[in-house]
Amino acid sequence: MHTTAHIISIGDEILYGQIADTNAQWISQELDAIGIKVTQRLTISDVKEEILNTLKYCEERADIILITGGLGPTEDDLTKPCLAEYFDVDTKLNKEALTHLTTLFKRFKFELTPANKQQAYLPTNCTMLKNELGTAPGMWFFENNTVFVSMPGVPFEMKGLMANKVIPKLKEQFDLPIIYHKVIKTIGIGESWLADKIKPWADMLPANISLAYLPSLREVKLRLTTTGTTKELLIKEVNKQIELLKTYASQYIYGYNTDTIQSAVGDLLNVKNETISTAESCTGGHLAHLITSIPGSSAYFKGSIISYTNQIKKEQLGVSPNTLKLYGPVSEQTAKEMAEGVREKFDTTYALATTGIAGPEGGSKEQPVGTVWIALATPTGTHTKLLSLTKHRMLNIEASSKSALAFAWQTFVQSS
C-alpha cells in the first residue's frame, strides 16, 4: 500500500548522546512530504556485524533504506565495505568520483592522500550520486526490489544529496501518493478532557483521515493525516472536518501547524492595533521572551518591568506598600496592581503580570512552591487567575509564562 522507508544512522557519537541525530528528523520530514512512510528509524554502532544485520533486518521490512554516516576517510568508517560485502560485490575506482575529489583538493590546495583517494572506490553495483559539497559520494543501490541509499553523515552534505539526487530519483522510481497533514493547536484543556469532549467527532472521522494526540507543556495538538491523489481535495476534506471539530471545541483552538500561543496573541493584537506590556516576578523575563520570540512583535509589545524585589514592585510598578504588607508579594492583589502599574506606565492596551514561587526554595505550607498568580489588566478591568504548578523551577517558569499567554488569548477571544 504505502511506500515505506527505514532510516539508518550510523555512529557511536550518536549512541553515546554526544551529538543529536538531526539528520534522521530532517530526512523523515522530507520523505513525509513526498508521501513515503517512514516506518522505522535505527541508530547503530560503526561495527561490521551491526551494519550487516541491520541491512538485512531493514530489507525485510521496507521498500527504501536510507543510510547516513560512516563514509569518512578514517579507518573506523565501515559503511562502504559493509555494503560491498552485503551485496557480495567488489569495489572499483569510479573515475567521476576521482575527478571530483581531485578538483576539490586542488581548490582547497590540499594534497590527495591515499586515504582520501580511497573514497573514490565504490561497490560495482552502485550508481554514484555526486556530492557537490564534500568528498564522500552518495551511493544508490537497487537490489532485491529494495532501494538502498548511502549518504555521508555531515548534515549539509546529506541535505544537498537528498534534495538534488535522492528525492528526484525516489519520485521517479515509486508511484507516490499525496499525504496531507494539518495540526490543530489547542490550549486550556488537558488531553483526556479534550478527548472526551470531541469523542463524537473523532468517532465519525472518515476512514481515510487519521487523528493523533500530541500533548506538550500546557497544550494539546491534534494532528489530522490523510492520503490521496489530489492535494486540493485532501485540504478540502481536512478543513471540512476541522469546521465540524469547532462545534465541539472552538474555544480551545488557538491556531494551526506552526502557530504558537504567543503568535496567536500577537495576531489578535495586530488585527486590532492594540499593544501589550508585562510585569514579571516569578517568570523573570521568560514571558517577555516568548512574546519577543515572534518576528514583528515590536509592533505590539512595548516592554516589561521585571521586579525581583519588593522595592521595585513598589517604586517601578506602583504596588502599594499596604498590599505587600497585608497580602504579600505572591497574591492576587499584588498581581493585579503589577499589571495595572505597568499598563499605565508603558501606556499599553493590555498588560500581563506574574508573581509566584518558582522554587525550589521559598515555599510554605499555605503557599507551596508552584503557587503563581497571573493578572491581565485591560481597558475594562483586571482579570486574575491562580495556578498550582510543580516543584520544578524551570517547569514553573515555562508553565506560568504559557498560562499567562493562554489566559490573555482566552480573554481576548471571549470579549471579541
Place this chain on the structure above:
Amino acid sequence: MHTTAHIISIGDEILYGQIADTNAQWISQELDAIGIKVTQRLTISDVKEEILNTLKYCEERADIILITGGLGPTEDDLTKPCLAEYFDVDTKLNKEALTHLTTLFKRFKFELTPANKQQAYLPTNCTMLKNELGTAPGMWFFENNTVFVSMPGVPFEMKGLMANKVIPKLKEQFDLPIIYHKVIKTIGIGESWLADKIKPWADMLPANISLAYLPSLREVKLRLTTTGTTKELLIKEVNKQIELLKTYASQYIYGYNTDTIQSAVGDLLNVKNETISTAESCTGGHLAHLITSIPGSSAYFKGSIISYTNQIKKEQLGVSPNTLKLYGPVSEQTAKEMAEGVREKFDTTYALATTGIAGPEGGSKEQPVGTVWIALATPTGTHTKLLSLTKHRMLNIEASSKSALAFAWQTFVQSS
C-alpha cells in the same frame, strides 16, 4: 563484557519528523555516564505488531530495553497493552498508582474520567515506578534475564523517572564499571583555536583518559572520561589533568559539569555580595530569563527593564534623546546609557544592557541583522562590545544573552 541497552522511542510524530527525539539523546548520555553501552536506538510506529516485534528484536540483543512514549490516556497509546501481551499477563488496578492519580486530579481540581483511571491499570508482572510529574506511571519489568522499562514520552516526566527511579535501580541490578566524566566548560574561544592552544596538553593525556570536544552555542565543553575500579583515584587523576590544562587555557574555563555561564556569574556576585540588573532591547527578556533560571538568583538579581520602544528607552532608562537621534537605538552609546540607566534606577552594583537587530527584518547595509551592542556598567565605568551574529532571530537572541553573560564573567574575573 559491557552491560548493553537499546532505546525504543514510540511515536508517529517522531517518524514523521514533526518532533525531535530529544529523549533518546538524553537517555544515551545518562546511560553513558553510568557505564552502560547503548548499542542501538530504534524509533517505531505506535502499531501493535511493530511494538511486539521490536521488543523481541531488542530482547535478543541487549540487557536493558528502555521504552519512551505511548502511555497517554487516549486510545492511540498502545505501549501498555502491548507489554501485557508480550509478557502474556493481564493488567490490574494498581492501588498506589490510583492514589497518585486521585491526588493529582484533586490538586488540579479536575474530575477523574474513566480514560484517566485506565492509567492506573498496570501489567501484573511489573514494578510501578511512581511518576511524580505526571499521570502515566513508569513500569519496570525483569523477564528472561532482561530489564524492560516503559516511560512516558513527555521529556520532563521521563527525566524525572530516569533520575529518581530508573538510574538507581539499574545501578543496583547491574555490576557496572566505574566511569568518571568531568566536563570542563569554556567560553570566549572557538573549538579549533582552543584545540590548537591546548594541543601539548591533549597530546600528553594518559591513555586511560579520553578527551571529547562538545561544542554548543557560543561555548566549548571538554569532556574527560576515565574508567576504573576506584572512584577516588579516577577523580584525583582527572583533577590533576585539569590543573595542567589550566596552564594553557585558564582564562576560558568558567566552570564544570552542570555549571552554566549564568550560574558562574551568579557565583561571582554571591561571593562578593554584589547585585546586577539588566536593560534589554533585542534580547527581549531572555537575558533576565537566563539569570533567573538559577535557583537563588533573587539574592543578586534585582530586576530588568525591557525597552522595545525608543520612548521607554528614554523615559525609563534615561537614554538621551540626542543619543537616539545621533547614533540610533542600535549603537554603542545607546547600550552604554541603557546599562547606566538601569544600574542607577535599580541601584545595583552592575548592569548589563543589550540592543541590536534580532531579525529577520530590520537590517540595513550598515547595520545588518545580527548587529548587537552589549554594555556592562560597573562602579568604575562602562564596558561595551559589538557582536556580529546570524540572520536567525532565535539564535541571535540566545547568542546575545549568552555573550552578555560571558562578557560580564570575563570582566569580573579580570578585575578580581
